[in-house]
Amino acid sequence: MDIELLVEGEGLAEVETIRVSEGSPVREIVVAVAAKGHFAAEEASLFIEDSEEPIDLARVVERNMGDKVHHVHRVHRIEVRVFYQGRQIDRRFAPSTRVQRVLDWAIGDHGFGIDPVIAPEMELALHGQTTALPKNAHIGRYVRHPHHELSLDLIRGIVPNGASR
Amino acid sequence: MNEQSPVERAIAIDLDSSRFRAGVHRRHWRQVSYEFPILLVALSAIEHNSRSSEYFFNFELTGFPGAAPEVRIWDPSTNTLLALDRRPRGSGRVAEAFKAWGGGTVYRPWDRLAGAHGNWATTYPTLAWNPKRDLTFVMEDLHGLLTSNAAAHGVRPSA
Numbered sequence: 001m002d003i004e005l006l007v008e009g010e011g012l013a014e015v016e017t018i019r020v021s022e023g024s025p026v027r028e029i030v031v032a033v034a035a036k037g038h039f040a041a042e043e044a045s046l047f048i049e050d051s052e053e054p055i056d057l058a059r060v061v062e063r064n065m066g067d068k069v070h071h072v073h074r075v076h077r078i079e080v081r082v083f084y085q086g087r088q089i090d091r092r093f094a095p096s097t098r099v100q101r102v103l104d105w106a107i108g109d110h111g112f113g114i115d116p117v118i119a120p121e122m123e124l125a126l127h128g129q130t131t132a133l134p135k136n137a138h139i140g141r142y143v144r145h146p147h148h149e150l151s152l153d154l155i156r157g158i159v160p161n162g163a164s165r
Numbered sequence: 166m167n168e169q170s171p172v173e174r175a176i177a178i179d180l181d182s183s184r185f186r187a188g189v190h191r192r193h194w195r196q197v198s199y200e201f202p203i204l205l206v207a208l209s210a211i212e213h214n215s216r217s218s219e220y221f222f223n224f225e226l227t228g229f230p231g232a233a234p235e236v237r238i239w240d241p242s243t244n245t246l247l248a249l250d251r252r253p254r255g256s257g258r259v260a261e262a263f264k265a266w267g268g269g270t271v272y273r274p275w276d277r278l279a280g281a282h283g284n285w286a287t288t289y290p291t292l293a294w295n296p297k298r299d300l301t302f303v304m305e306d307l308h309g310l311l312t313s314n315a316a317a318h319g320v321r322p323s324a
Binding site for chain 2: 006014015016017067068069103104107108109114116117118119120121122131132134135136157158159160161
């Protein structure tokens, strides 16, 4: 029986849906995403969203895999650099890491230690840009093998206000 | 056979999209009911005291996606606007988004009424509505606001 899987990956601009057969090797997921992203499946790994380590490709597809978003990428670790007010911090993340997780680190005590009063208003943008990245996007979508680096800016989010009466 | 209008078809496509379903899988939001033109959704939230909660939103979708959704924070028990003293609290951005104002809708540039005033479409193009946007764009913005208190407390539920 086929199951639907939500996937992100290298070369994909958005989360997409693929269908794979229950009981088939999970490598089928890698092959399907590699075809969408136009890269060689042999070099790629499969991750669960926000997990650090890839899944063993010898496993088979199980029904409960449909409950999670998966990620396929040829890079195992992305070197993330975040800039803020003339300073920069670095850390390695798996490509399946959501932007939200990187943001949590950047504003937290192991990052820039942003004042809790303004921390809820902070966002991440690609370095040199001002548009906030979607918080649920996997960082792997912004990196294409053989590159393995991602530079981001920590920015203050927009607070729209105007004549509101 | 029940034929859908182009507007209803556009809504159905959005609700069945990978992006919308990913939010459901992550338990960021869920569809409560839908009878055109009203869509009622619930979004997960983190309160200013770091407790998890949920808020409801009423989407009026006439003319979608050519017309922006008209979105109100909602009390499903009374089928009216949520009372001001029960609305989300948090940063200035949260307070501004869910304040009471003349239009009665969520005060964000993608909303039909809020976006139509103050030259917001020009001032805030990254948040303003256009027909290429989808419902998930709004859901993601609302969820980001509703969970932004996590940043102040260092708490973040897993996806």
